[in-house]
Every structure is written in structure tokens, then in C-alpha cells.
Amino acid sequence: MKPAKQEQFEQCCHAELALYDAAVRYLENLKAEDEAITPKKWRSEADVLTAQKNLQCQELRAMREEIKAVEKLRKTAEQLEKDAQPKEKKRNEPER
Numbered sequence: 001m002k003p004a005k006q007e008q009f010e011q012c013c014h015a016e017l018a019l020y021d022a023a024v025r026y027l028e029n030l031k032a033e034d035e036a037i038t039p040k041k042w043r044s045e046a047d048v049l050t051a052q053k054n055l056q057c058q059e060l061r062a063m064r065e066e067i068k069a070v071e072k073l074r075k076t077a078e079q080l081e082k083d084a085q086p087k088e089k090k091r092n093e094p095e096r
Helices: 003-012 014-032 039-092
Strands: none
Touching: 003 014
16 A cells, blocks of 8 residues: 555544554453453353443433433423513502
8 A cells, every 4th residue: 555545544544443453452462361262252241241231221311311301390490480570570560
């Protein structure tokens, strides 16, 4: 690859290259520790992480619903406050 094209490629795909480098370092560390790299272990770890992600997504959805409810209450309270203010002004004004 020509140097200019290589530099352009590196700039374009910086994030992917960083992830690749991190994966290479991770695998090299596993080799250095003499830890067996088994697909079964990776699959079980992936399953655990997927379950955690799904749980966090459910919690996030619940939080969003709670936020929607609180925002609706806040807007209703603001509207009621606006509706009450003109009535109070009329009561406080002296009659002519």
C-alpha cells in the first residue's frame, strides 16, 4: 500500500485499528500467562456479558419510562401553576 493511502486508511479506520490492537494485546497476554484459550470458555463469558447487557438495557428502559412519567407530572404542575397565576392576579387587583 502506498504511504499516502496507508495514512488515509489509518485515519479513516482509527477506531477499528485500535480495537484490533487491543484484541492482539489481550490474546498475547493470555498466551504469556499460559491460560488456555478455549471457545467454550469464551462462549460462556459472552453469554454472561450478553445477559448483563440485556439486564442493563431493561433497567435503562425502565428508567426512561420513569423519566417520562416525571416529566409529564412536571409539565402538568407547570401548567396548573400558570393557570392559577391569572386568577390570583385578578383577586389581588383592587376593583375600580
